[in-house]
Structures are given as structure tokens and as C-alpha cells.
Amino acid sequence: MRRFLKLFLFLVYAGIAAATTHYHNFVVQNTEYGKLCTNKTILTVNGQFPGPAIHVTQGDTIVIDVVNRANQNITIHWHGVTQHRYPWSDGPEYITQCPIKPGGSFRQKIVLGDEVGTLWWHAHSDWSRNTVHGPLIIYPNNTKGYPFPKPDAEIPLILGEWWKSDIQAVVSEFKQNGGDPNVSDAFLMNGQPGFLYPCSAQDTYKLSVEYGKRYLIRMVNNVMNNIMFFRIANHTVTVVGSDGAYLKPFTSDYITISPGQTIDFLLEANQPPALYAMAAKAYASAATYDNTTTTALLQYSTAAAIPDLTTLPLPTLPEYNDTASSIGFTGRLRSLASADHPVDVPLNVTRSLLFTLSINTLPCANNSCAGPFGERLLASINNVTFDSPTTAILDAYYKKIHGVYTTDFPDDPPFVYNYTENFVPQLLWTPSNGTKVIVLDYNSTVELVFQGTNAVSGIDHPMHLHGQSFYVVGWGLGNFNATTDPLNYNLVDPPFQNTIAVPVRGWTAIRFRAVNPGVWLLHCHLERHISWGMEMVFITKDGKGPGENLLPPPPDYPKC
Missing domain, CATH: 2.60.40.420 (Cupredoxins -  blue copper proteins)
Incomplete structure (x- = not known):
């Protein structure tokens, strides 16, 4: 004792x-x-x-x-x-x-x-x-607290999405017809579409603030298929964190946030006490999208109520196709990289991977599907559309069950072409398929370059890796050049993310150290893309030292 x-x-x-x-x-x-x-x-x-x-x-x-x-x-x-x-x-x-x-x-x-x-x-x-x-x-678990000015209050703000119809019916319909899913009927902030919707006006989310105080807003993007722009009228914010890690603070008058990503920002209540609108809408570089705007309220404690909220001025948001604003915000993210919060960027790469991210099509009988040219829409990584198994890959790996997956996922694209040309020939649209994984040695250092393609249609891909965060060491537009682009990598203070948006017709390079034994999914966090097969799996092998092995399963592990 x-x-x-x-x-x-x-x-x-x-x-x-x-x-x-x-x-x-x-x-x-x-x-x-x-x-x-x-x-x-x-x-x-x-x-x-x-x-x-x-x-x-x-x-x-x-x-x-x-x-x-x-x-x-x-x-x-x-x-x-x-x-x-x-x-x-x-x-x-x-x-x-x-x-x-x-x-x-x-x-x-x-x-x-x-x-x-x-x-x-x-x-x-x-x-x-x-x-x-x-x-x-x-x-934080230390007495020093936050590495930024202490907030007076902290508020979660979750961006979401609403369909009037049952969501599983939406999924079933587009899987059957082979086309795009129906777009949603509204975006949400903390569960409400906002005062632009008469049925939501009474329940519009309201953030109450006091003049002179500071608020830490913890934003999560749970929108299913869109990167989102967000802004508060007449206010700038200071971005201080993302994806469970601190950032070098920077000020901005808008936020760009991918599905799956989190952004922490400080809001100073320093404007004349009044009622201000908060608004969010989609950034959509391609495909159909919900073109509505969701709203919420920022109300100073001494502000008078407004009887007609529809007269409240909305903040100006970037246009739906404003790629420059999307990548301009994300490109400003930098790790704090201080003595108390150091970075550990892998410098000696032992495994180099290049993954193409593509929308694909597959012919349907009598051109009966709802995708382009009557074909079925699919998606792929390195031209492999993932086939979901009926036995969990982790269970199969742990128990050495054969026939569930293969270990031949390609390190590089199976064929090389101009990935970002204006029109990728249709003969390059058709993928292969399989339940394929890559096996990583314990403590290997991995550089993975995501290369967006313009097959069918180019679009941004917010890629999420399970089991480890990663350093985003570089990004750019066009095709990745393995000779010149690494010369411009940021190896000093790159952001430490678990989700990163690969820009439309562009590339993003990440690095991580494979020190987490087990089975880990990598996928696009646009839900329609994972439904079409834009996912793959890493298996990290056990190490040889103590504490470097996969732990056994729990006793109530679900059975198939």
C-alpha cells in the first residue's frame, strides 16, 4: 500500500x-x-x-x-x-x-x-x-494544461447529415442500381439543420457566449460524403489542434474539415454583443452533392433576440468548387513540434508504397446500371476493389485460417499512365477485385504516397488509417514525381493526422512507423467510396521484444 x-x-x-x-x-x-x-x-x-x-x-x-x-x-x-x-x-x-x-x-x-x-x-x-x-x-495529463491560452469553456460541435428516407434504404438502392446514392436532404450542426429550415428554427443549435471570454470549439465532421466549409459571421478563429494532436496555432476566418477529421479552434467573443450566424456547406470537387447550408447561432449573453432569424446575415463561405480554399486551409496545418510536444518523423524509409485512388466502372448486362455509360460505379486502391469477407480478417490472421485473404496487395499501381490527365481513357476504368492485404514487418518505416486519379472523375479522397496516426510530409497537384517532390517534404513539423484529404487530381505523402501489431484498415472516409471498395488492409507482424506482440482476443469477441 x-x-x-x-x-x-x-x-x-x-x-x-x-x-x-x-x-x-x-x-x-x-x-x-x-x-x-x-x-x-x-x-x-x-x-x-x-x-x-x-x-x-x-x-x-x-x-x-x-x-x-x-x-x-x-x-x-x-x-x-x-x-x-x-x-x-x-x-x-x-x-x-x-x-x-x-x-x-x-x-x-x-x-x-x-x-x-x-x-x-x-x-x-x-x-x-x-x-x-x-x-x-x-x-492533457499534465499540470501544464493546454499549450495555448486556457479556454473559459469547451463545446463540441458535430457536423452531420440527414436523409428524410431511411439511411439503409438509401444504401440498398444505390448498391442495387450501381449509381450514385441519393444526396442528403440537409446538413446538421449538433443534430439540427438550422434556422433556414422552418421545422428546425425552434431547435436550432445555439452557442451562448459572454463578451471577453474564450471558447475551445471541438469540431467533428461526421458528414457522410463531403468535405465541409465552416465559418462564423464577423469572427476569426485560432486553430490549435486536429485529429488528437496539437498544432502550431494559426488564425483563419473559415475552417475546412474532412469527413472523419476533427479540428480544435479557439473562439474569442470579442465582437459587439449581438446574434451571429454560424454556417457550413459542402466543398464538392466532383459528383452530385447536397447544396444546402446548415446554420447555428452564436449569441452573446446581452444580445437582444431577433424575431425573424431569416433576416440574420450569413457568413460568406467559399464556393462549392473552391479547391484553392480547401487545400489552402489544410496546407496550413503544422505540428506544434515543441520541447513538450516533440515530433518523431521517420527519416529512414524501409518500405515505399504508391497507392492510386480511383473511381471505376464495371459493365452491366444490357447497360442496365445507373453509372456512366450504363455501367456500375466502383472504387479502388491500386486498381483493386476490396471484396469484404464474411470472416473477420483479424480473426483469420490470429487463428491462421486460410482462404479469407491474400497477401498480394500491390505496393505500386499495376500499370502506369497519366493519372491526372483531363480524360483518362475508358479502358483504364475497370478494376480488379479481391480481399488483399499488405504485410508489414514490425518497426518498418513506411512512406505511402496517395495519388488521386481522374478515372471516371477526379475527386478529393479523405484517407483514414486505423491503428496509427501518420505524418503528412508532402502534397501537391498533378502526378507525384518521385525524384523532385520529396525534395520539398516537410520533415520538421508536419501535421500528425489519422485522416487526410488527398486533393483532387493531386497527391499526398505520409509516413508512419509500423510498431502496432495487428490488422488495420485503410480507407476513404467518403462513405460511398468505401461502399464501392476503396479500402485495403495492413497487417503488422509481431516484434521480437517484450510488449511487441498482438494481445489475445477478449472472451466475448463477436462470432460470425
């Missing part, structure tokens, strides 16, 4: 709080939801939309009892959490687990490491994350 007390006091005096285990129940259920423009039954956690926020400290452990009382399968993914040596709780369906069936349950253990700031959790089965999601807020 004395030894434990001495250790505890040492940790306190050292400025490090003792780790805590947090227990929560996530009851997944069908809920009648009548607060938006169309009453319907949606999937929720604990009856909440958006779902409950989880508040923890760096290094804590979270234990979640997920109980499925709904009428469909479910999984829960802890987006951006490393899950060191324990992919059993990572969540993607048929990658690291089989789904939790109706009436079933699964206890997930999530051990946090260096993550700090804002992450989030969401369903990872079909499109269920549309309504099953919530923020994960991780406070």
Missing part, C-alpha cells in the same frame, strides 16, 4: 495524473426521432442523437459495454485511437471483428496512449455512423 501511495504521489508531483478506467454502457436501439423535418426511426446510442460524449484524460482506459437492442448489426469504431496491440476493439465490420448481432453484446476495452484533444467514436457497419456517433474528448 505504501509503495502504491509513493508511486501515486510521484506521478502527481511529476505532473502526470494516475490513469483512470471509465465504464460506460452503449445501448444501440431503434429510436423514434421527431425533432427534425421528417419524423422517422433512427439508430441511436442510449437514445441520443448525436450520441453521448466521452470525457477522459491521456492514458486512461475506457470500457464500453455495447448492447445491441436494435434490429440490425452494429460495430463501434474509436476513430483515431491507436488501440496499441489490441485491434480487437477497433471496430470495422469484417476487418477486426464480426458485427454485434441484434440481441448480442460486446465489451470493448480502449486503452489511450499519447492521443490528446478531440477524437470521436462512430458505427463502422454499412452507413450506420450517420446517426451512431459522438465525440471523444481527451484532456
Whole structure:
């Protein structure tokens, strides 16, 4: 007991709080939801939309009892959490687990490491994350607190999306017809489309502030298929974090945020006390999109109410196709790279990968599909459209079950062409398919260059890697040049992300060290693209030292 007390006091005096285990129940259920423009039954956690926020400290452990009382399968993914040596709780369906069936349950253990700031959790089965999601807020574990001015309050702000029809019906329809899914009917801020929608005017989200105070806004983009622009009328903000890591602060009058990404920013309530509009809309470099604007309110405590909110001036947002504004914001992200928050960019690369990201088509009988030229829309990485297995790849890897996947995913594109030319010949649109993985040696240092292509149509791809964050060391427009482009890499203070938008007709280079044994998904976070097959899997082998091996599965690991 004395030894434990001495250790505890040492940790306190050292400025490090003792780790805590947090227990929560996530009851997944069908809920009648009548607060938006169309009453319907949606999937929720604990009856909440958006779902409950989880508040923890760096290094804590979270234990979640997920109980499925709904009428469909479910999984829960802890987006951006490393899950060191324990992919059993990572969540993607048929990658690291089989789904939790109706009436079933699964206890997930999530051990946090260096993550700090804002992450989030969401369903990872079909499109269920549309309504099953919530923020994960991780406070620093030292007495120094934040590396930026202390906020007077902290507020989660979740961007979302709403379809009047059932979301699974939307998924089923476009999978059957082979075309694009129907666009949503509204974007949301904290569960409401805002005062431009008469049915939402009374419930529009309102952020109440006091003049002279500072607020930390923790933004999550849960929109299914669009990068989003966001702005607050008459205010600038200071960006301080993204994807569970701190950034060098910079000021901006707008935010660009990809699906899956988080952005932390400081808001100074320093304008004349009044009512101001907050607004968000899609950035869409290609394809159909929801062209509506979602709104919320920023209200100073002494401001008078406005009887007609439709007269409130909206902030000016970049145009829907403003690629320069999208990449201009993302290109400003830099790691803090301070003595207290150092970077560890891999310098000696031992495995080099080049992945093309493409929209594809596949011929249909009698040209009967709804894609271009009557064909079926698909998507691929290195021209491989992922085939989802019926046994979880992690289970197959751990138990050495053969026939579930193959280890021949290509390190480079199977054929070389001008990836970003104005019109890629149609004969290059057809992909191969398979359940293919890449096996990485433990402690290998990986450089992965994502190359967007203009097959069918070029578009931005927010790529998300499970199991490890990565340093974004470079990006550019056009085709990646392996000789000249690395000369301009940022190896000093690149941002440390888990999701990064590869620009339309461009490329992005990332680096990471493979020190997390297990099975880890890589995919585009545009939901229609993952449905079309833009995903692949890394398997990182065990190391040879202590603490370098995959831990065993939990006793209630879901069965297929």
C-alpha cells in the first residue's frame, strides 16, 4: 500500500495524473426521432442523437459495454485511437471483428496512449455512423494544461447529415442500381439543420457566449460524403489542434474539415454583443452533392433576440468548387513540434508504397446500371476493389485460417499512365477485385504516397488509417514525381493526422512507423467510396521484444 501511495504521489508531483478506467454502457436501439423535418426511426446510442460524449484524460482506459437492442448489426469504431496491440476493439465490420448481432453484446476495452484533444467514436457497419456517433474528448495529463491560452469553456460541435428516407434504404438502392446514392436532404450542426429550415428554427443549435471570454470549439465532421466549409459571421478563429494532436496555432476566418477529421479552434467573443450566424456547406470537387447550408447561432449573453432569424446575415463561405480554399486551409496545418510536444518523423524509409485512388466502372448486362455509360460505379486502391469477407480478417490472421485473404496487395499501381490527365481513357476504368492485404514487418518505416486519379472523375479522397496516426510530409497537384517532390517534404513539423484529404487530381505523402501489431484498415472516409471498395488492409507482424506482440482476443469477441 505504501509503495502504491509513493508511486501515486510521484506521478502527481511529476505532473502526470494516475490513469483512470471509465465504464460506460452503449445501448444501440431503434429510436423514434421527431425533432427534425421528417419524423422517422433512427439508430441511436442510449437514445441520443448525436450520441453521448466521452470525457477522459491521456492514458486512461475506457470500457464500453455495447448492447445491441436494435434490429440490425452494429460495430463501434474509436476513430483515431491507436488501440496499441489490441485491434480487437477497433471496430470495422469484417476487418477486426464480426458485427454485434441484434440481441448480442460486446465489451470493448480502449486503452489511450499519447492521443490528446478531440477524437470521436462512430458505427463502422454499412452507413450506420450517420446517426451512431459522438465525440471523444481527451484532456492533457499534465499540470501544464493546454499549450495555448486556457479556454473559459469547451463545446463540441458535430457536423452531420440527414436523409428524410431511411439511411439503409438509401444504401440498398444505390448498391442495387450501381449509381450514385441519393444526396442528403440537409446538413446538421449538433443534430439540427438550422434556422433556414422552418421545422428546425425552434431547435436550432445555439452557442451562448459572454463578451471577453474564450471558447475551445471541438469540431467533428461526421458528414457522410463531403468535405465541409465552416465559418462564423464577423469572427476569426485560432486553430490549435486536429485529429488528437496539437498544432502550431494559426488564425483563419473559415475552417475546412474532412469527413472523419476533427479540428480544435479557439473562439474569442470579442465582437459587439449581438446574434451571429454560424454556417457550413459542402466543398464538392466532383459528383452530385447536397447544396444546402446548415446554420447555428452564436449569441452573446446581452444580445437582444431577433424575431425573424431569416433576416440574420450569413457568413460568406467559399464556393462549392473552391479547391484553392480547401487545400489552402489544410496546407496550413503544422505540428506544434515543441520541447513538450516533440515530433518523431521517420527519416529512414524501409518500405515505399504508391497507392492510386480511383473511381471505376464495371459493365452491366444490357447497360442496365445507373453509372456512366450504363455501367456500375466502383472504387479502388491500386486498381483493386476490396471484396469484404464474411470472416473477420483479424480473426483469420490470429487463428491462421486460410482462404479469407491474400497477401498480394500491390505496393505500386499495376500499370502506369497519366493519372491526372483531363480524360483518362475508358479502358483504364475497370478494376480488379479481391480481399488483399499488405504485410508489414514490425518497426518498418513506411512512406505511402496517395495519388488521386481522374478515372471516371477526379475527386478529393479523405484517407483514414486505423491503428496509427501518420505524418503528412508532402502534397501537391498533378502526378507525384518521385525524384523532385520529396525534395520539398516537410520533415520538421508536419501535421500528425489519422485522416487526410488527398486533393483532387493531386497527391499526398505520409509516413508512419509500423510498431502496432495487428490488422488495420485503410480507407476513404467518403462513405460511398468505401461502399464501392476503396479500402485495403495492413497487417503488422509481431516484434521480437517484450510488449511487441498482438494481445489475445477478449472472451466475448463477436462470432460470425
